[in-house]
Amino acid sequence: MPSTAREWREIPGRYNIKGSKCPECGKVFFPKRSMCPQCRRASIGKMAEYKVEGKGTVYTYSIVYDAPAANKRMKPYAVGMIRTDDGVLLTAQIVDANLEDIKIGMRVQAVLRKIDEDGPSGVIHYGFKFAPCE
Numbered sequence: 001m002p003s004t005a006r007e008w009r010e011i012p013g014r015y016n017i018k019g020s021k022c023p024e025c026g027k028v029f030f031p032k033r034s035m036c037p038q039c040r041r042a043s044i045g046k047m048a049e050y051k052v053e054g055k056g057t058v059y060t061y062s063i064v065y066d067a068p069a070a071n072k073r074m075k076p077y078a079v080g081m082i083r084t085d086d087g088v089l090l091t092a093q094i095v096d097a098n099l100e101d102i103k104i105g106m107r108v109q110a111v112l113r114k115i116d117e118d119g120p121s122g123v124i125h126y127g128f129k130f131a132p133c134e
């Protein structure tokens with residue numbers, strides 16, 4: 001039986017956060033966009049895939065007490081808006097921190113975590129969450 005750590009290593013780059021970058025103005029978007037809202041026509045067909053920086057700071061956050069049924073086992077939990085070091089604002093769960101220790105401006109980095117499990121089939125979905133760093 002492989003250990004959990006080993007399974008994680010064998011999922012290559014799954015927590016890469018893929019966005020897109022406008023070649024005209026250099027703005028980065030997440031989720032991906034096919035057109036830059038600022039450059040419009042000039043950006044169509046030119047948007048480049050961009051790997052969003054995995055480190056950033058907590059821009060704002062809230063503690064979720066009333067979780068949807070699928071998340072019942074882990075409530076309450078923190079959901080934050082993270083401003084990555086390359087300027088992308090994204091929403092993710094904040095893990096590995098006591099809820100009272102989470103602060104605006106705290107340094108965080110993307111980590112690969114189980115998002116949910118599909119009922120009886122047991123299919124596990126992984127995705128990124130953010131954990132404190134530094």
Ligand SMILES: [Zn+2]
Binds near residue numbers: 040
């Ligand atoms: Zn643009």
